[in-house]
Amino acid sequence: xxxFTRPGSARSRRLGALPLISLIDVVFLLLIYFLVTSDFSxxxxxxxxxxxxxxxxxRAAELQPQIIEVSTDLQGLRFVVGQVVMRxxxxxxxxxERLPREPGVAVRAAPDTxxxxxxxxxxxxxxxxxxxxxxxxxxx
Amino acid sequence: xxxxxxxxxxxxxxQLIIFFMLTSRFGDLRRTEIDLPKQPGDHTQAKRExxxxxxxxxxxxxxxxxxxxxxxxxxRLTQAGLASAGETEPFDVLIRPDRNAxxxxxxxxxxxxxxxGVRSWKLGTVEPGGEP
Numbered sequence: 001x002x003x004f005t006r007p008g009s010a011r012s013r014r015l016g017a018l019p020l021i022s023l024i025d026v027v028f029l030l031l032i033y034f035l036v037t038s039d040f041s042x043x044x045x046x047x048x049x050x051x052x053x054x055x056x057x058x059r060a061a062e063l064q065p066q067i068i069e070v071s072t073d074l075q076g077l078r079f080v081v082g083q084v085v086m087r088x089x090x091x092x093x094x095x096x097e098r099l100p101r102e103p104g105v106a107v108r109a110a111p112d113t114x115x116x117x118x119x120x121x122x123x124x125x126x127x128x129x130x131x132x133x134x135x136x137x138x139x140x
Numbered sequence: 141x142x143x144x145x146x147x148x149x150x151x152x153x154x155q156l157i158i159f160f161m162l163t164s165r166f167g168d169l170r171r172t173e174i175d176l177p178k179q180p181g182d183h184t185q186a187k188r189e190x191x192x193x194x195x196x197x198x199x200x201x202x203x204x205x206x207x208x209x210x211x212x213x214x215x216r217l218t219q220a221g222l223a224s225a226g227e228t229e230p231f232d233v234l235i236r237p238d239r240n241a242x243x244x245x246x247x248x249x250x251x252x253x254x255x256x257g258v259r260s261w262k263l264g265t266v267e268p269g270g271e272p
Contacts, residue, residue, distance in 0.1 A: 024150055031157060070243075111244035115196070115237040118246065119177035119265050126182055135263075137247035137254070 066103055067136075068092070068125070070117045071110035077117045079124075089120045096128035104132025111138060172197075172206050177239040179265040190234035190262065192221050198238035200245050211252050218256050236264035 069080040079086040081099075086092045096105065107121045118135060125133045172195045194214065195203035202209050204217060218233075225231040233253060237246060253261065 020147070024146075027154075031154075035157075035161065109243035109247075111242060111247070113243040114240045115243060115246055115263075116177040116239035118243060119179045119237075119239070119263055122263065123179040123181070123265070135246075135250070137250040138244070 066099055066105045068096075068105060068107045068121045069109075070107060070113050070121050072113055072117065077113075077120065079117075079121060089124050092121065093124040093128050096125055096130065099128075101130055104134065105130045106134040106136050108136045108138070172203050172236075174236050174264075175238050175240070176236060176264055176266040178268045180267050181265045188230070188232055190232040191225060192218060192231070193234045193236060193264075194249060196235060196237040196241050196245055196249065198241050200241070202249060211248065214249065215252050215256055218253060218258060222257055230260075231258065233258055233261040234264055235261055 066081065071078050071080070075087065077087065079089075079092045081092075081095060084095060086095060099105075105125045107118060107125070109118050109121075122133055122135065174195050174197065193204070195206075197203065202211070202214055204214065209217065222231050235246065235249065250261070
């Protein structure tokens with residue numbers, strides 16, 4: 001581009017000087033237009049996702065007997081498996097490690113339980129070696 | 141009169157513009173800030189990008205692509221996603237919940253997803269002390 005228009009060069013004298021300033025104006029306008037209108041953000045599904053805890057939805061009829069009930073009371077989170085009540089994720093994991101892995105484990109939560117409690121139960125199941133981990137929504 | 145040669149300056153400016161266009165990261169700015177549950181998650185899973193990401197905020201809103209959606213819209217989006225994924229491709233759903241959101245919000249979403257045929261989903265977490 002510049003070779004054609006450098007003032008005083010033999011070639012530019014032959015061709016006649018191109019109006020460089022207006023060309024630059026147009027180029028800048030185009031650049032600004034594309035800068036403003038382009039969508040640089042990746043679609044959210046292409047962003048690196050957060051670390052995930054897996055849970056598959058199942059119907060009540062498909063439930064296995066190993067169900068973790070998560071709820072809260074005045075003392076905080078409460079994990080119940082059968083008759084056993086646990087208060088923290090480590091105890092739940094230790095208890096789950098004694099259960100057979102094959103049937104899998106399902107998590108259910110009381111409506112007002114914070115989702116962090118559900119994540120804790122699913123994580124404990126995962127850390128205890130359960131491949132099949134499900135969450136059963138109430139009313140689902 | 142001294143004339144300034146504009147051409148190299150413009151060249152440099154263009155190079156700088158192109159450099160910043162290519163190196164800037166705008167993507168993360170649009171991601172909704174969510175206080176995810178703090179759990180290490182599962183690193184052994186196959187890295188597959190989720191087809192649908194649903195953010196659940198602490199005040200009970202559902203966001204898809206940072207846009208608030210109703211349950212009906214969510215159902216429609218999911219159906220459209222399932223239809224385009226077809227039979228062969230898996231339709232992965234990632235739910236990014238606020239850690240303090242109540243389980244009933246999650247149940248509401250999951251019931252709708254199950255109703256339209258989603259059988260598998262993942263719960264987004266963040267490693268303790270890590271960035272979401």
